[in-house]
Amino acid sequence: MSIQLLMLLIFFLSFTQGGCMFPSNHWGEWNDSQLQPTIQKLMKGYNRYLRPNFNEGPVEIGMSLDIASIDAISEINMDYTATIFLRQRWRDSRLVFPGNESVSVDGRLVSLLWIPDTFIPDSKRSFLHDVTVENRLIRIFSNGTVLYALRITATIACNMDLTKYPMDKQVCTLQLESWGYNIQDVVFYWTRGNDSVKGLDTLRLAQYSVESYYTSVSEAVYETGQYPKLVLHFSLRRNVLFFILETYVPSILLVVLSWVSFWISQSSVPARTCIGVTTVLTMTTLMMGARTSLPNANCFIKAIDVYLGICFTFIFGALLEYACAHFYTMQHQTIEDLHRELLREFTEANGNGSIPIVSSRQPNQSVEVGSPAEEPMVQSMNSDTKNPAASKEKVPSQGCGLSSVKDAARRAASIFIVENPHNIDRHARTVFPLAFLCVNILYWLYYLFL
Ligand SMILES: *[C@@H]1O[C@H](CO)[C@@H](O)[C@H](O)[C@H]1NC(C)=O
Ligand SMILES: *[C@@H]1O[C@H](CO)[C@@H](O)[C@H](O)[C@H]1NC(C)=O
Ligand SMILES: *[C@@H]1O[C@H](CO)[C@@H](O)[C@H](O)[C@H]1NC(C)=O
Ligand SMILES: *[C@@H]1O[C@H](CO)[C@@H](O)[C@H](O)[C@H]1NC(C)=O
Numbered sequence: 001m002s003i004q005l006l007m008l009l010i011f012f013l014s015f016t017q018g019g020c021m022f023p024s025n026h027w028g029e030w031n032d033s034q035l036q037p038t039i040q041k042l043m044k045g046y047n048r049y050l051r052p053n054f055n056e057g058p059v060e061i062g063m064s065l066d067i068a069s070i071d072a073i074s075e076i077n078m079d080y081t082a083t084i085f086l087r088q089r090w091r092d093s094r095l096v097f098p099g100n101e102s103v104s105v106d107g108r109l110v111s112l113l114w115i116p117d118t119f120i121p122d123s124k125r126s127f128l129h130d131v132t133v134e135n136r137l138i139r140i141f142s143n144g145t146v147l148y149a150l151r152i153t154a155t156i157a158c159n160m161d162l163t164k165y166p167m168d169k170q171v172c173t174l175q176l177e178s179w180g181y182n183i184q185d186v187v188f189y190w191t192r193g194n195d196s197v198k199g200l201d202t203l204r205l206a207q208y209s210v211e212s213y214y215t216s217v218s219e220a221v222y223e224t225g226q227y228p229k230l231v232l233h234f235s236l237r238r239n240v241l242f243f244i245l246e247t248y249v250p251s252i253l254l255v256v257l258s259w260v261s262f263w264i265s266q267s268s269v270p271a272r273t274c275i276g277v278t279t280v281l282t283m284t285t286l287m288m289g290a291r292t293s294l295p296n297a298n299c300f301i302k303a304i305d306v307y308l309g310i311c312f313t314f315i316f317g318a319l320l321e322y323a324c325a326h327f328y329t330m331q332h333q334t335i336e337d338l339h340r341e342l343l344r345e346f347t348e349a350n351g352n353g354s355i356p357i358v359s360s361r362q363p364n365q366s367v368e369v370g371s372p373a374e375e376p377m378v379q380s381m382n383s384d385t386k387n388p389a390a391s392k393e394k395v396p397s398q399g400c401g402l403s404s405v406k407d408a409a410r411r412a413a414s415i416f417i418v419e420n421p422h423n424i425d426r427h428a429r430t431v432f433p434l435a436f437l438c439v440n441i442l443y444w445l446y447y448l449f450l
Contacts, residue, residue, distance in 0.1 A: 126154035258318035276319030
């Protein structure tokens with residue numbers, strides 16, 4: 001049987017040299033007349049420009065794939081680069097030869113045979129490896145089945161939805177279509193259904209893991225007709241651990257660092273300003289670093305942007321908190337100075353120091369930090385019922401010009417002042433961590449489970 005195979009090979013070689021006729025030179029120890037009928041029968045009238053089953057329905061082409069590697073998955077270009085072994089098999093009844101063995105033919109002889117015009121519609125760039133020879137294989141079985149295998153590296157487009165980046169899952173496809181033969185001429189099928197694709201389970205990717213994959217058969221519809229199409233779908237889940245270590249943990253620590261300022265005395269302006277400004281600047285750097293590997297022309301907001309935005313808001317809020325607290329402290333002192341001065345003038349003028357103006361502002365009187373503007377309304381409503389100090393001071397001040405000026409000044413100032421500016425820090429110590437915790441819970445619930 002091996003003689004037959006060798007002769008088949010030799011025949012192909014002679015065919016390339018331009019001769020369809022079997023050369024009449026000496027064939028070593030082999031007997032020409034035994035082999036001649038097989039070869040002649042095999043290639044008799046073979047026309048490589050005509051597909052198999054030319055007048056008898058479509059030729060069925062079975063495909064299977066081995067994914068050797070997926071090298072680069074690029075979010076910027078929205079594509080991936082894969083090296084695949086593509087195997088196609090079909091039956092060409094013109095190539096039947098007696099026996100039950102197969103023959104592997106030199107890859108260069110592929111130009112003598114009809115081969116399918118399969119292509120990858122989404123590929124941006126692709127090439128066939130040619131070291132040391134073109135990486136293709138042709139094997140012809142005695143029943144006429146032809147196996148044609150290729151090693152291809154292709155960069156294939158994959159539309160990515162990055163709104164949940166880096167907690168995202170991308171579904172990419174690898175499509176195989178027939179370029180010129182429509183469904184009346186060629187039918188594609190996966191040789192073993194979902195098992196036709198090998199190598200995805202064991203693939204090691206830098207940033208992703210292959211979650212699942214399956215194959216499907218469909219048709220591509222173009223203006224020129226319907227073409228057979230095979231699709232491999234695979235979903236990739238990003239490994240979020242890298243981002244947690246690289247971006248999330250540092251930004252959380254920065255937010256916590258910004259809270260340190262609440263425990264520092266308000267009088268140490270350099271310390272608190274320094275913490276505030278440093279954390280804001282570091283956060284800005286972090287935000288810029290997080291978006292280097294991503295397409296920023298797109299308008300979508302990614303999950304990581306949302307998180308960094310939240311952290312930035314908190315850090316900025318901590319800085320503003322100090323600005324407010326410091327401002328109110330200064331104003332508080334100014335108001336107290338004003339009161340003291342007015343009281344002194346009043347006592348000098350009347351010789352009567354019994355009106356307790358300053359004492360109406362108890363340091364422990366609780367006023368909401370966030371709404372200092374409500375204070376005058378509440379005070380004016382309750383002034384004659386609940387606030388005995390205020391009513392007491394009102395009665396003797398009637399008719400006195402100086403005291404009405406003082407009263408007006410007090411009311412105007414009370415719009416902007418907070419009872420005890422140190423309360424701002426005290427409340428911030430609980431409000432900021434609690435709010436950050438709540439926002440975190442909402443964030444992780446939304447992006448991990450919705
Ligand atoms: C070749 O085969 C034919 C038929 O089988 C036989 O008649 C002939 O003697 C063989 N020639 C040699 C050189 O073996
Ligand atoms: C080819 O067929 C013969 C007879 O049926 C059998 O003995 C032989 O083992 C087969 N060879 C192969 C490789 O299948
Ligand atoms: C042809 O032979 C190969 C190898 O023996 C076998 O796998 C294939 O199923 C056969 N094809 C047909 C159409 O019989
Ligand atoms: C392949 O897997 C997909 C998804 O798991 C399933 O829907 C489909 O029926 C499977 N196909 C075959 C031929 O097993």
